[in-house]
Amino acid sequence: MNWEKIWEEIGQNAKKAARVLAKASETEKNHALQMMADALVDNTSRILEANQKDLDLGVEKGLPRALLDRLMLNEGRIKDMAHGLTALKSLTDPVGEVTGMWKRPNGLMIGKKRVPLGVIGIIYEARPNVTADAAGLCLKTGNAVVLRGGSEAFNSNQVITDIISKAVGDAGLPAESVQSINARDRAAVDMMLKMNRYLDVLIPRGGAGLIQNVINNATVPVIQTGLGNCHTYIDSDADLEMAVNIAVNAKTHRPGVCNAMETLLIHQEIAPQVLPLLHKKLEELGVELRGCQKTCCIINGVKQAVETDWPTEYLDLILAVKVVESLDAAIEHINCYGTMHSEAIVTNNYENAQKFLEEIDAAAVYVNASTRFTDGFQFGYGAEIGISTQKLHARGPMGLEALTTIKYIIYGNGQIRK
Amino acid sequence: MNWEKIWEEIGQNAKKAARVLAKASETEKNHALQMMADALVDNTSRILEANQKDLDLGVEKGLPRALLDRLMLNEGRIKDMAHGLTALKSLTDPVGEVTGMWKRPNGLMIGKKRVPLGVIGIIYEARPNVTADAAGLCLKTGNAVVLRGGSEAFNSNQVITDIISKAVGDAGLPAESVQSINARDRAAVDMMLKMNRYLDVLIPRGGAGLIQNVINNATVPVIQTGLGNCHTYIDSDADLEMAVNIAVNAKTHRPGVCNAMETLLIHQEIAPQVLPLLHKKLEELGVELRGCQKTCCIINGVKQAVETDWPTEYLDLILAVKVVESLDAAIEHINCYGTMHSEAIVTNNYENAQKFLEEIDAAAVYVNASTRFTDGFQFGYGAEIGISTQKLHARGPMGLEALTTIKYIIYGNGQIRK
Numbered sequence: 001m002n003w004e005k006i007w008e009e010i011g012q013n014a015k016k017a018a019r020v021l022a023k024a025s026e027t028e029k030n031h032a033l034q035m036m037a038d039a040l041v042d043n044t045s046r047i048l049e050a051n052q053k054d055l056d057l058g059v060e061k062g063l064p065r066a067l068l069d070r071l072m073l074n075e076g077r078i079k080d081m082a083h084g085l086t087a088l089k090s091l092t093d094p095v096g097e098v099t100g101m102w103k104r105p106n107g108l109m110i111g112k113k114r115v116p117l118g119v120i121g122i123i124y125e126a127r128p129n130v131t132a133d134a135a136g137l138c139l140k141t142g143n144a145v146v147l148r149g150g151s152e153a154f155n156s157n158q159v160i161t162d163i164i165s166k167a168v169g170d171a172g173l174p175a176e177s178v179q180s181i182n183a184r185d186r187a188a189v190d191m192m193l194k195m196n197r198y199l200d201v202l203i204p205r206g207g208a209g210l211i212q213n214v215i216n217n218a219t220v221p222v223i224q225t226g227l228g229n230c231h232t233y234i235d236s237d238a239d240l241e242m243a244v245n246i247a248v249n250a251k252t253h254r255p256g257v258c259n260a261m262e263t264l265l266i267h268q269e270i271a272p273q274v275l276p277l278l279h280k281k282l283e284e285l286g287v288e289l290r291g292c293q294k295t296c297c298i299i300n301g302v303k304q305a306v307e308t309d310w311p312t313e314y315l316d317l318i319l320a321v322k323v324v325e326s327l328d329a330a331i332e333h334i335n336c337y338g339t340m341h342s343e344a345i346v347t348n349n350y351e352n353a354q355k356f357l358e359e360i361d362a363a364a365v366y367v368n369a370s371t372r373f374t375d376g377f378q379f380g381y382g383a384e385i386g387i388s389t390q391k392l393h394a395r396g397p398m399g400l401e402a403l404t405t406i407k408y409i410i411y412g413n414g415q416i417r418k
Numbered sequence: 419m420n421w422e423k424i425w426e427e428i429g430q431n432a433k434k435a436a437r438v439l440a441k442a443s444e445t446e447k448n449h450a451l452q453m454m455a456d457a458l459v460d461n462t463s464r465i466l467e468a469n470q471k472d473l474d475l476g477v478e479k480g481l482p483r484a485l486l487d488r489l490m491l492n493e494g495r496i497k498d499m500a501h502g503l504t505a506l507k508s509l510t511d512p513v514g515e516v517t518g519m520w521k522r523p524n525g526l527m528i529g530k531k532r533v534p535l536g537v538i539g540i541i542y543e544a545r546p547n548v549t550a551d552a553a554g555l556c557l558k559t560g561n562a563v564v565l566r567g568g569s570e571a572f573n574s575n576q577v578i579t580d581i582i583s584k585a586v587g588d589a590g591l592p593a594e595s596v597q598s599i600n601a602r603d604r605a606a607v608d609m610m611l612k613m614n615r616y617l618d619v620l621i622p623r624g625g626a627g628l629i630q631n632v633i634n635n636a637t638v639p640v641i642q643t644g645l646g647n648c649h650t651y652i653d654s655d656a657d658l659e660m661a662v663n664i665a666v667n668a669k670t671h672r673p674g675v676c677n678a679m680e681t682l683l684i685h686q687e688i689a690p691q692v693l694p695l696l697h698k699k700l701e702e703l704g705v706e707l708r709g710c711q712k713t714c715c716i717i718n719g720v721k722q723a724v725e726t727d728w729p730t731e732y733l734d735l736i737l738a739v740k741v742v743e744s745l746d747a748a749i750e751h752i753n754c755y756g757t758m759h760s761e762a763i764v765t766n767n768y769e770n771a772q773k774f775l776e777e778i779d780a781a782a783v784y785v786n787a788s789t790r791f792t793d794g795f796q797f798g799y800g801a802e803i804g805i806s807t808q809k810l811h812a813r814g815p816m817g818l819e820a821l822t823t824i825k826y827i828i829y830g831n832g833q834i835r836k
Contacts, residue, residue, distance in 0.1 A: 019753070023776065102798065108787055110797055117809050118779065196633070200809050215614070215637055221810045222639070242832040249834035335437070357827045358441065361536065369526055369830025378835070379528055379826075380520065391535050391618050391823040392639045393811040405809040408797075409775045412787025414660040416667035417796070 001183070003191050010146060010179050011198030014119040017174035018144040022116050024173055026093040029140055032171035033089050036139075037082035039167035040132060040160070044078050047163070050155040051128065058152055070127045071153055081132040081160075088140045091382045094401045095142045098409070109411040114404050116142035118200035121192055123148045123214060125206035128156035134205075135164050135178045137385050141403040146199065147180040148189055150206075158182045193218040205386055208313070223393060223402075225386035228258035228341035229313045230371045233330040233356070234274055235347035236267040242368060243270075243346040244277050249370040250344065252285045256315045258387060259342050259374040263310060263320040265330045268294065271323045275299050287317045294323035310337045327352050331359050338362060341389050342371035363389060363396035419601070421609050428564060428597050429616030432537040435592035436562040440534050442591055444511040447558055450589035451507050454557075455500035457585035458550060458578070462496050465581070468573040469546065476570055488545045489571055499550040499578075506558045509800045512819045513560045516827070527829040532822050534560035536618035539610055541566045541632060543624035546574035552623075553582050553596045555803050559821040564617065565598040566607055568624075576600045611636040623804055626731075641811060641820075643804035646676035646759035647731045648789045651748040651774070652692055653765035654685040660786060661688075661764040662696050667788040668762065670703045674733045676805060677760050677792040681728060681738040683748045686712065689741045693717050705735045712741035728755045745770050749777050756780060759807050760789035781807060781814035 021029075040047070051073040058068050094114050101111035120143045124130045131147055138145035149157035161180040169175030181188050193202065193214060202222045204214040214222055232250050234243045250261035266274055275298045282289065289295070290305040302321075309320040310333070324330045327345075334343050344366035345356040353367045364374045374397060376384025381399030388394045394402035439447075458465070469491040476486050512532050519529035538561045542548045549565055556563035567575035579598040587593030599606050611620065611632060620640045622632040632640055650668050652661045668679035684692055693716045700707065707713070708723040720739075727738040728751070742748045745763075752761050762784035763774040771785045782792045792815060794802025799817030806812045812820035 019777070019779075022779075104796070104798055108791060115779075219633055221642075221808060223810070224639075239832070245832065245834055253835050359437070361437075361440075361533075362825065364826040364828060366828045367830060369828060369833040370835050372835035373526060373828065373833065374826075378522070380522055390639060392641070395823055396826050405813055407780065408782040408792075408814050410782060410784045410787060410791065412785060414657070414663065415787040415791065416663055417671050417788050417790035 001185055001187070003185070003187050006181075007191050007195060007198075010181065011119075011195055013176035014144040014146055014179060015198055017176040018116065018118045020174050021139070021142045021144060021177055022095075024142060028171070028173060029093065029142065030089040032139060032168050032173050033085050033136055035167040035171040036132070036136065036164045037085040039163045040078055040082045040085070043159075043163050044075055047073060047078055047156065047159055048075075050159040053155040054153055063152060067126055067152065071156070073128060073156060077129060081129050084133055085136040088136050088383060091140065091400060093140065094404050099406070106415050107413060108415050111409045111411075112406045113409050114401075115407050117403055117405050119144045119146065119198055120403065121146045121148070121195070121199045121202040121220065123189065123192070123202065123204045123206070123210065125150040125210060126152045128153045128160060130205060131157050131160045131180070132164060134385065135161075137383055137400065137403060139168065139173075139177055141400050143403055144177050145179070146192070147178070148192055149180065149182065151184045154182060154184065190217065193220060196220050203386060223386070223388050223398070224390040225388055226258045227313060227339045227389055228260070228387075229262050229311060229337060229339045230259060230342045231263045231265055231334045231338060232261045232344045232346065232371065233265040233324075233327075233334070234267060234270060235327060235345055235349060235352050236269040237349040237352065238270060238274075238346040239348060240270075240273060240277065243274055244281060246344065246346055246368070246370050247278055248281050248285070250372055251282065251287060251319050252317065253370070253372050255317050258313075259371050260315070261319070261371055262313055263322065263337070265322050265324050265333060267327070267330070268323050268325055271295070272298055275321070282319065285317070287319050290318065290320045292322040295321045298323070313339070327355060331356065335359075335361055339389055341387065342366065342374040344369060344371050363387070419603060419605070421603070421606050424599075425609050425613060425616075428599065429537075429613055431594035432562040432564055432597060433616055435594040436534065436536045438592050439557070439560045439562060439595055440513075442560060446589070446591060447511065447560065448507040450557055450586050450591050451503050451554055453585040453589040454550070454554065454582050455503040457581045458496055458500045458503070461577075461581050462493055465491060465496055465574065465577055466493075468577040471573040472571055481570060485544055485570065489574070491546060491574060495547060499547050502547075502551055503554040506554050506801060509558065509818060511558065512822050517824070524833050525831060526833050529827045529829075530824045531827050532819075533825050535821055535823050537562045537564065537616055538821065539564045539566070539613070539617045539620040539638065541607065541610070541620065541622045541624070541628065543568040543628060544570040546571045546578060548623060549575050549578045549598070550582060552803065553579075555801055555818065555821060557586065557595055559818050561821055562595050563597070564610070565596070566610060567598065567600065569602045572600060572602065608635065611638060614638050621804060641804070641806050641816070642808040643806055644676045645731060645757045645807055646678070646805075647680050647729060647755060647757045648677060648760045649681045649683055649752045649756060650679050650762045650764065650789065651683040651742075651745075651752070652685060652688060653745060653763055653767060653770050654687040655767040655770065656688060656692075656764040657766060658688075658691060658695065661692055662699060664762065664764055664786070664788050665696055666699050666703070668790055669700065669705060669737050670735065671788070671790050673735050676731075677789050678733070679737070679789055680731055681740065681755070683740050683742050683751060685745070685748070686741050686743055689713070690716055693739070700737065703735070705737050708736065708738045710740040713739045716741070731757070745773060749774065753777075753779055757807055759805065760784065760792040762787060762789050781805070
């Protein structure tokens with residue numbers, strides 16, 4: 001395949017579409033979202049047929065059950081995708097807002113206006129619902145999008161992109177607003193990572209391997225998302241019941257996601273009271289503990305943690321536990337091993353709460369709440385394109401605004417620089 | 419040299435310093451800025467001695483005159499550096515501001531707090547004043563900085579960093595807040611570009627080659643700065659005198675900088691009136707014109723422009739001129755050849771002004787003013803670390819706020835996810 005030529009065409013089409021989208025009104029974009037949603041539901045059988053092909057190939061290839069489940073679509077999941085698109089209609093379009101305007105001594109009026117990023121590249125893995133989700137978020141914010149889904153979902157993604165793209169065209173906006181590179185060829189992705197002429201940003205969504213590959217090889221600016229080695233620290237002053245509830249929730253509510261707790265830190269003064277209670281609850285819920293030496297002294301039969309446990313994101317019913325001497329030791333541990341995603345303290349001590357909020361270097365820092373709240377919907381953004389764990393541009397849950405940038409608009413009346 | 423080991427040490431020191439700086443009060447940081455400024459002035463002879471070594475080596479190597487001038491320090495320039503540092507004291511520290519806080523239905527209070535980026539890497543060329551400038555901006559915003567200056571300024575940068583770093587230490591903040599990698603070895607930079615463990619962002623300041631090398635090879639997030647192929651478009655409805663003044667200013671006020679105009683676009687209806695006037699003025703000021711065919715028909719003896727003129731940033735007393743059929747053609751040309759830096763329209767037509775502001779995809783878009791105003795000081799930011807020509811994180815002139823990020827601080831009372 002001549003990927004250079006294919007990319008050149010995709011890139012030029014995306015740029016053209018982006019220029020039209022940037023001028024589209026909220027009414028036009030909402031109309032397109034509704035058309036996209038309707039088209040998905042209307043084409044349910046076509047989507048399911050393509051999805052079945054992917055599933056059959058997946059079974060043939062011996063894909064793990066969990067992956068096959070993520071890959072699998074049914075009528076309900078297609079309705080959910082459509083609902084996700086129509087839900088975007090009610091969110092306020094951030095594009096066009098002038099967030100500030102000031103007058104300079106020479107009379108120039110300088111304003112900061114929110115505008116779309118332009119063309120967004122999204123690289124993701126086996127969940128075909130991301131195709132509709134990402135397309136909707138980009139369209140609502142006036143961005144063209146180029147999608148590159150996992151090869152396991154090849155047929156599903158192809159059909160979903162075709163349907164959505166046609167619906168956008170039928171709604172009177174450029175069909176090329178949503179394009180996909182749906183190839184099994186790795187060279188296609190490698191080239192995507194370096195398409196600085198056409199892509200304004202790349203957002204990888206998926207596991208550590210995918211994200212690391214994008215970071216290592218992209219020359220297009222990247223928004224790093226998703227890896228979460230999250231901690232909860234139970235302070236000496238914590239309410240026992242609250243501490244247990246929060247820890248159990250952060251670990252077990254949905255262990256496979258990035259805002260789940262992976263390591264629990266407990267102040268040594270409260271550890272003898274908390275640990276037995278917590279151990280009992282977690283054991284009932286099937287959680288395997290890996291404890292530091294002090295933990296193992298307090299509760300019998302716990303597996304001993306090794307150094308590699310502290311930086312590990314298990315994404316599973318496993319919890320590393322460490323008893324610490326002080327709040328400072330907890331902060332030190334988190335700033336050393338954390339991925340700057342979500343960190344929580346449970347305490348009734350005012351000063352300790354403030355110190356934790358101040359000194360922990362993470363996207364979301366909690367006092368007395370579960371880390372599971374780090375999520376665009378839970379934050380009230382009404383949508384989420386991912387959770388940024390880098391510091392540039394966007395940090396934490398990214399809603400619509402994260403898909404925009406600003407430009408300065410300057411009104412003069414003949415000013416020249418003296 | 420074992421760069422890996424050296425970098426490991428620099429990186430760890432920077433991280434440690436950054437954690438202390440993040441907590442430093444504005445009073446402490448302003449005190450350090452004053453100490454830095456005083457130390458530079460007090461050590462004038464030491465700096466000049468080191469600078470003389472660089473100049474001697476430069477002459478020996480046959481460096482061009484312009485470069486030698488940028489490299490050269492004298493008492494006045496050292497005073498300017500010191501003044502730049504003390505001027506930062508009066509600017510408001512953006513760190514610590516909570517830009518918004520809201521309550522969720524479950525009672526969680528979610529706030530967005532402005533915090534330093536952490537550790538900033540700055541890669542620049544032969545101007546040793548950037549050393550003090552960048553160090554001051556980073557310190558004011560609570561960031562540790564690792565500086566990598568051009569090898570031509572090796573001795574000057576070394577001495578300036580030593581002086582500043584010691585002054586920061588004397589002021590009671592970590593001396594490692596300001597470090598430099600001052601090696602002639604290219605391997606040192608190559609490694610810097612991939613120090614994701616320690617650097618939160620890289621800001622290259624310099625020519626196209628330097629910036630492209632950083633973009634192509636860095637895995638650390640980069641803020642792209644500075645390249646400016648800027649245009650001025652004179653609309654059919656323009657005021658003649660204003661149009662000539664703005665064009666002359668944008669081209670000749672300081673032709674070697676990124677916000678200078680490189681191509682002039684003129685509506686065909688007004689070209690026969692504007693061009694002769696403009697040609698006369700520009701000729702007097704020593705500007706060479708390179709015109710499209712229509713331009714060459716209107717004024718005799720103008721050199722004909724070729725395709726490579728349109729994307730070129732001359733940074734010199736050269737101006738490409740193109741007569742266009744319409745506003746749309748001007749917008750098309752700018753969005754095709756521009757570097758999304760600064761673009762201006764001169765017009766008295768309301769609709770055309772609004773259309774230009776809306777459709778030009780650049781960091782700064784002007785109506786009836788010179789592009790030369792794209793500058794942190796001119797915008798009223800009181801400082802500037804560079805002008806971003808990318809869309810992520812910061813766009814246009816970057817003041818103090820561009821050196822910060824946010825973190826979410828969340829106050830709960832036992833909330834768990836249902």
